[in-house]
Amino acid sequence: MEYTKITETPSNHNDLEKMDSLSLLRKINEEDQKVADAVAEVIPQISKLVDGLAERFEKGGRLFYIGAGTSGRLGILDASEIPPTFGMPHSRVIGLIAGGDTAIRKAVENAEDDRVQAWKDMMEHHITDNDVVVGIAASGTTPYVLGGIADAKKHGVLTAGITNNPGSPLALAVDIPIEINVGPEFVTGSTRMKSGTSQKLALNMISTALMIRIGRVKGNKMVNMQLSNSKLVDRGARYVSEGLGIDYAEAEKLLKKHGSVKAAIDAGR
Structure with missing residues (x-):
């Protein structure tokens, strides 16, 4: 399949090593300002996902995030913040990363290339067709994510994908594609930057809107937050x-x- 892999296209800026600190930071910020507008373009798709999640959560369903590297870590971060912020059990929003917990801090060689492990990881949590799986992959080509999505769909699970490459394999594989085109990265190919920022914004929107929809917020207050300090x-x-x-x-x-x-x-x- 042919498509333009935007995340690998050359940066809009050159000779970065010749810039002073102030110039570097201003240019990075210049690129970052494009991210929120890119996310705004996919709000209708995010809304479809939130509606599907709310329907399933009311029936006891759960949300699974699957990803590798930065994308996987961002999913785990979002999942980990749901219990203290909204008082939900850890078992309702679950973040899974290629390579397991070790990969949260250190890269695990070849872990993202395993197409069967994501479903095995989800099976440990007894996934059902009442759950939702969101694959996160800036490239849209990560085998761990694609394999997990394919297996989830085989078992009747609603799937969504957050990617920064429109038309990528992930976008084509899922029920609800969320394709956030942030353009080239400041450092060519470094998707921990704008791509990662866009994913964080999207994940904030998904989980926060979901928690509001299912009654975990009153007015504008976190009335179910854990009183942990x-x-x-x-x-x-x-x-x-x-x-x-x-x-x-x-x-x-x-x-x-x-x-x-x-x-x-x-x-x-």
């Missing part, structure tokens, strides 16, 4: 105070008794 207890007490129109001390006492902002406000009404 004094900062979050203070924030929660302020939310309860505001929500119930009571003083801070009473709100804090109510919060600690019931364990979450939502439970404390429900109990105080």
Whole structure:
């Protein structure tokens, strides 16, 4: 299959080693400013994914992110932030990376070239056709991701793909393609830069919109956040105070008794 691999096209900037620090940073920022506009172009596709996720989450379904390298790490990052931010179990949004947990910190040689391992990794979590799999690959060609998507589709699982190469194998393989064209990277081929930034924005949008849709946010507050440190207890007490129109001390006492902002406000009404 022929398509233009935008992530490998030459940078818009040359002789980088001759630039001073200020010039380098300004040029990187100049490129970064293109990312949000590129993400805006794919909001309709992201919306389709969120709708599909919300429908399945209401039935107990889960979200799986699969990726390699930077893409895999970004999926794991997004998944890991769901429990503390929205109070959901770790088992509802799951990030998987080629090479396993070791690859979060260190590259694992040839791990991304294994087409069968992603499905094995998902099977460890007893994946079902009520779940959703999102493959993340800037290139759109990562075998670990493509194999996982193919196996997921064989088993009736809804699939989506986040890629920075429109028309790539990943975009063609999934039910919902999210093709974010950010153009060439500042350092040619370094997809940890604009491509990675675009993926992070998209993942923020997917998981946050999903959590709002399934009732984990009230108004604009994180009413189900975990109260894991004094900062979050203070924030929660302020939310309860505001929500119930009571003083801070009473709100804090109510919060600690019931364990979450939502439970404390429900109990105080």
